[in-house]
Amino acid sequence: MKPVLSASALREGEMTACEVDGVSVLVCRVNGAFHAVANRCSHARQVLTEGKLNGHELTCPLHGARFDVRTGRHLAPPATEPIKTFPVSVQGDQICVEVTQEDKPRRPQFGPLY
Numbered sequence: 001m002k003p004v005l006s007a008s009a010l011r012e013g014e015m016t017a018c019e020v021d022g023v024s025v026l027v028c029r030v031n032g033a034f035h036a037v038a039n040r041c042s043h044a045r046q047v048l049t050e051g052k053l054n055g056h057e058l059t060c061p062l063h064g065a066r067f068d069v070r071t072g073r074h075l076a077p078p079a080t081e082p083i084k085t086f087p088v089s090v091q092g093d094q095i096c097v098e099v100t101q102e103d104k105p106r107r108p109q110f111g112p113l114y
Helices: none
Strands: 002-006 015-020 023-030 033-038 052-054 057-059 066-068 074-076 088-091 094-097
Touching: 002 015, 002 023, 023 094, 033 088
Parallel strands: none
Antiparallel strands: 002 094, 015 023, 023 033, 052 057, 057 066, 066 074, 088 094
């Protein structure tokens, strides 16, 4: 788990994007609990930072797809797939998020040029 920001920096009902090992993660505070999800919509890959957070429901700013930040489950079309969630813990005043090797972006591989 990596510390991403101070718990006191995020008020109730707020969200902020953080970079964790090359992965853009959206951290949300809802009902005193912290949740972390991928900062991209599963429908059109739109950044969710500019979306709306209403309780546990996150709405994509592009086409209005909605997701539950607790589970990543899609709640409304046009999305048909969930978004990735990440484990979160609070250590002292630090919000920590865990990103696995599989979550990290793959490096491009180039073969021999002939």
